[in-house]
Amino acid sequence: MAYLEQIGFLILLGISGWLIYKRVSFIKRNINMGQSYKPKGPSSERFKKMMLLAFGQKKMFDKPVAGIMHFLIYIGFVLINIEVLEIILDGIFGTHRLFAPVLGSFYSTLINFFEILALGVIVSCLIFLIRRNVLSIDRFHKSEMTAWPKLDANLILIIEIVLMFAILSMNANDQILQNAGAEHYTETGSLFISEMLIPLYNGMSVEMNLLLERFFWWIHIAGIFAFAVYVTYSKHLHIFMAFPNTYFSNLSAKGKIKNMDDVSNEVKIMLGMQQPEGDAPPPSSFGAKDVNQLSWKNLMDAYSCTECGRCTAECPANITGKKLSPRKIMMDTRDRMEDAGKHGLENGKFLLGDFIKEEEIMACTSCNACVEACPVSINPLEIILELRRYKVMEESKTPPEWTAMMTNIENNFAPWAFSPSDRFNWANELKSEN
């Protein structure tokens, strides 16, 4: 029987590991579709930023209530995983509470601590569920947050509650079994939170408690494996991606737009500052129409997005009812990557047009509010600008007023139709006014 359990466990572990491996390779391949990119700023500074934002969740506390609850779930998640290590080892070796004899009384302190965290996670998840579904918080109810994204957000919270409940129920049954003096059930001392669940399972036969303890053990660990696989398909991937994503984000001033070095060479030749190099091929295309023309960091951004909508809630265009939503830009980029990864880039679809519409990118004021708001250093603006570059330089499709503005700059060296010789007229006006 114990052998069967062990074999079952190993099979489960193997399948989960394999599924995760496949999925991670797929995501890696997708991100690698992107163009080269080098983050600006020393790595020590970027490391500091990662520690503050990803590890310390600094930006989450811009909204203190959500920040504290999110932090509880986060440390709950990280620390309870220490217990998962024990559970996995127990599963492999067919042992029960492997660490208990080694750690002695500290073990019960540790488990009690985990139980408090588990309770914290349950409470936070419940509040989050209410916030999301009952309270009318605008950013959770935008047009991009229907169907799967909405379900995804709720599923995660429900799964976490189930997992935590399983762990507490497992401990409750364990305690009943300890009191009954069942074989293998090592003394853990009182576990204060799960103790409260004992009445639920008390008064049954020892066999029933044994069955229940095993049942919740399996629910918990199988749930964790399933969750680990699920995460790779979900916005929940941010729990891992937040780290590399903040580390690789730029430290240069937010107002700086990436220079197109290809264009610099052409312009230098046009201005006679540089001789054309005999056989240098002209750049193939300007800006981005599809995901493979964005940088790999833009693509990593898309896989890091938590769909929290803090960006969209700050976006002036979105606030005033325009179609643009920076969160949707990130979700569309991810959707297109998934689509291209599965069906190939050449499946007749493009990021610009099939996913993101012209109307959306044209509404952006490049105000950087979205970039500032994002808790995991995502830059939706960069993608918007690359798509605009494609529109303007490859398709020559601009709103007529922009065409006029650009013609003015070209001919009059100002965005308005004034004669360049009148540029200094203000000086004479001032002199005569004084």
Place this chain on the structure above:
Amino acid sequence: MPEEIKIPTMAELAAEGRNPEILFWVGCAGSFDDRYKKVTKAIIRILNKLDINFAVLGTEESCTGDPARRAGNEFLFQMQAMSNIQVLDGYGIKKIVTACPHCFNTLKNEYPDLGGNYEVLHHSQYLQTLIKDGKLKIAEGGKFKGQKITFHDSCYLGRANGVYEAPRAVIEALDADLVEMKRCKTKGLCCGAGGAQMFKDAEAGNKEINIERTEEALETGAEVIAAACPFCMTMMSDGVKNKEKEKTVKVLDLAELIDLN
């Protein structure tokens, strides 16, 4: 008769073999827009009053290319940038002061990639330094003492470059009562003009961005909405007009506040 105001150009100074301490980059709005020309003039009056060794480029100045780059036309931007860099380097310019956050951002952050390296200050920073150094003295009990003033953060000054304190320091130096809007500093709401939106109609929505922002500014009960950007100036002035409040609420640039005080 007051002393005649001096507006030396780089060409004149170069002919005399002189170098200015700062180049005042006027910008297209500062040169052509009737409203923002007043800001340019206020700055020139301040520079004259303090006897600062400055110069302007006059007709040799040209659009930095900011709106072209943000609209997606990298060619036009780089053409503008490279010819401007040729002019600036030709005169050996080291330090630039400008009253336009868009020019400021482009000159400071984007020209270095194309070989143009300068120390660039926004006029709010320059004014703050002049006040701090005691060069620019603010008359006690001036016109704006105790007046409610709110400051509208320009995106290209604030979020884009992290300049939040300098403009506020200037307002506080006037002994004014600085009141903040609900959304300010890192969370400031755009006026709606950046990213080349200034030059086209907004996409369909349910409100104009500048109206949303003006409402927020009016909610503070301020008598003056202080701005530090030509585009914000236009957007906020239009907003105040739209709300028919132009009789009671003024939109003024930081330099004008100092000049009028």
